[in-house]
Amino acid sequence: MAIIEVEDLVKHYGEQRAANGVSFTVDEGEIFGILGPNGAGKTTTVECVEGLRTRDAGRVSVMGLDPARDVKELRQVLGIQLQESRLPDRMRVGEALDLYRSFYRSPADPGRLIESLGLGAKRKTPFGKLSGGQQQRLSIALALIGNPRVAVLDELTTGLDPQARRDTWDLIEQVRDSGVTIVLVTHFMDEAERLCDRLAVIDAGKVVAVDTPAGLTARVSAEQRVRFRPSADFPDALLLDLPEVAAVERNGSQVVVAGSGNLLQAVASVLARSHIVAADLRVEQVSLDDAFVALTGKPVES
């Protein structure tokens, strides 16, 4: 069931159209990713959904509420984590949660939230003394303190170290498992691939594709590559004769086979029949990165 519906959303700044007819729906209980290069209109789109900006045209509904009209009601049920939003340095973790809790009609239990976000030992620590990862977790906690049914998280893991990123990802999955629908704005492919049930790829103010991460990569190309070092020499024709194989390349002692379908199975059985052992065998598939470049014509990184 759709919990967010966006239809033909348009928002311009002067002459420039930041969102130029954006449409997508988010289903209840999923992690929905919004992916796009910098300046593609991701943040503008999300801000129109959040009611932080007023759209110029189109229809937006979040749990049946119109962000342009029912913003007061929306604030009670929508949690928002903003990019680069800090707290006063001297405000303590526990105080911040207690304060933000008082803004909501039926807030979450701050004690449980603090524990589930791994900030239990930091309750009395001032914001300025927290690490980047801890500040980010507090920011997520503040987005969840109102017990929202939908949470929008913008550039969640930018600036975090690899361990903190992975911890944050686990956390987001826990939040989803607790029944919160999550909209995740990101420009990290690994993050999108790991977390998102479905993704909207936005480019130049338009949605160019909505699909699962696997669906997006399959859409671009079904090509796979198998690499290995053979234990004995063999003619290329041995593999080229297989219907699954499109090309064979040699790279020093390494062989690279490109093809589709059940490529690995086909290559491995032919080699076994010829008593050749394939060392360092690896299968490479088209990544979401490749899919993204194919869809938008540019890499996602800023």
Add this chain to the structure above:
Amino acid sequence: MSSLLKLTAAEARLFVRDPTSLVIGLLLPTVILVGLGAVPILREPSADMGGVRFVDYFAPSVIVMSVAVIGLTTLPAVMAGYRERGVLRRMRTTPAHPAKLLVAQLIVNVAAALASALLVVVAGRLAYGVPLPQNPLGFALAFVLGITAVFAIGMLVAAVAGTARAASGISTVLFMSVMFFGGVYLPRFMLPDAVARVGDYVPPGVQTLLDSWNGESPDPVQLLAMAAIAVAAGAASARIFKWE
């Protein structure tokens, strides 16, 4: 309502935890008055000041300082810092409007300015027998209008400054002017007459404080000027305040 109470409590805690605002805003004016009063000659009646002692004459100027430090430096810097750090923006994502945060800031800073001024009056009285304001009603009126005018100007700075740095740049100029016209740098009898007359109309209106302190009625035109400045600056800041 309970969220405004919580916000005010939170802002008060932050004010008290900041040593700069605490020492400079709350204590420095009193320390200056007590320090100057320790010089014996400043406790002698002087003809320059119409036969009163320097400490008596200077006390209203120290109150100008109390009000100016908090209203023109602390308040705009904190609000601009909140804008810069995204605190206002984060508030916009919650059911509480960031205007509540501004109201909480005003409550805390007005209370601090009151406390600072009260400290000056009490310390002057206890240490050097500086008389309490002789026209208490007039003094209260002058103080309320003066503090409102100064805070309205501080709000105007807070309304537009994008960063804490920008705010402190603008406020420093305003602060120095208010202090100069308020006779903090040079006692007002040493200022050229024209400058002193202009100073009558510069918030918070040191002459109205001095007059009412001495038991006279504060000049109604000067009081009206403070009210007009308060309304104009307050309305302008409300119109242009940037909430993120």
